[in-house]
Amino acid sequence: DAGVIQSPRHEVTEMGQEVTLRCKPISGHNSLFWYRQTMMRGLELLIYFNNNVPIDDSGMPEDRFSAKMPNASFSTLKIQPSEPRDSAVYFCASSWQGLETQYFGPGTRLLVL
């Protein structure tokens, strides 16, 4: 089992640019989560998908953030336009059923200059 796959692993961009983060959940899992982790705020849930449908996006900080899950094996998190305060590690996680054990991907380290 390859685990949760995220790309890119590192991203450095300039303020105002569009950033797209990608995630492939574990095959067979029907729940997918996007988290953001910073020293100041810890691990924050941004959005949760169940069976490819967004269930809870209350954690998405503002309209600059959007997420999609076009099929069971792929999800994207997009930031447009990016700002320096978006610099963080973004994790994707998947689980069999929403509140059960979540398996985290390696994360994407985003730095917005």
Added chain:
Amino acid sequence: QKEVEQNSGPLSVPEGAIASLNCTYSDRGSQSFFWYRQYSGKSPELIMSIYSNGDKEDGRFTAQLNKASQYVSLLIRDSQPSDSATYLCAVPNTGGFKTIFGAGTRLFVKA
């Protein structure tokens, strides 16, 4: 009050000692509780889950749950330097589909 609270530490214990990590939560309806370990620069990984009051043991790890006190703890016996990491308490809420993570406790095990 935060939904899931942990002492941020750092907690420092000598090798071979027992490390005790604590977590309190606010949602009385929560039914499942998880401990994740996160090494520096890595992603969180599940080490223990507990659903019923009492103790649950897995090797050197013991999770303790007291729903009346809304308290869950993790004990690490015979602590090793390799246990040095941040430990995250995670509690799914009953009102929706969200798992709330605590801020984490940094543990240092000194050789």
